[in-house]
Amino acid sequence: MAYIGHRCGCGHMDTQHKAGAPKSTCEARAGLSCRTGCRKSVKSLLRPTFDLKGRPVERIVxxxxxxxxxxxxVTCACDNCEALYAELTAA
Known part of the structure; x- marks a missing residue:
């Protein structure tokens, strides 16, 4: 499944950050501080995922x-993410 979210200034997706953790802590870095700091981008983007054979999975969460x-x-439900979802799924 693919999902819509935001990329942080540290380069990770917003779902890689622990809820309630300091803004400079990512799960992707095993709790280590990100070097560039985490500032969520306003721009929403589609994060594709792939099956075991490397084929893109069509479903968007x-x-x-x-x-x-x-x-x-929980994936972001801001207005930008909702609008991108509607655009991509023609919902």
Whole structure:
């Protein structure tokens, strides 16, 4: 499944940041501080995902839904993400 989100100034996607953690901490860095700091971009982008054979997965997770099971992250549901979702899915 693909999802819509924002890239931070550190280069990671917003779903890689721990909820409630300091803005300079990413899960992708195993809790280490990101060197450039984390400032969420206003621009929304589609983060594609691929199956085990490297083929793109067509489904896009709607904004505001949880990815990664019960312990996963909720995708951003800001106006920009909602608009991009509507544009990409013609919903």
């Amino acid at each position: 709607p904004p505001g839904e949880r990815i990664g099971g019960n312990n996963g992250h």
